[in-house]
Amino acid sequence: IESLLLITLNRKIKLVICDGAPDIICLPDFDNYVQTQLVLCALNFSIKTLVNGGTFVSKIYRGFNFLD
16 A cells, blocks of 8 residues: 555545455365455555545445345
């Protein structure tokens, strides 16, 4: 996250899009955990960089235990 903060030069931004996708290794619980950590890192970055009223968009891996 620190290197991304350096890229933004501590300026506030209006939009953060997280389109990251970890490697899926067919261990559903682990895959879900890694995806969740990726989204949490992006959210943490967003909290530090978004202007008030800014937008955070992310896709989320839906594991086998997801309830519709």
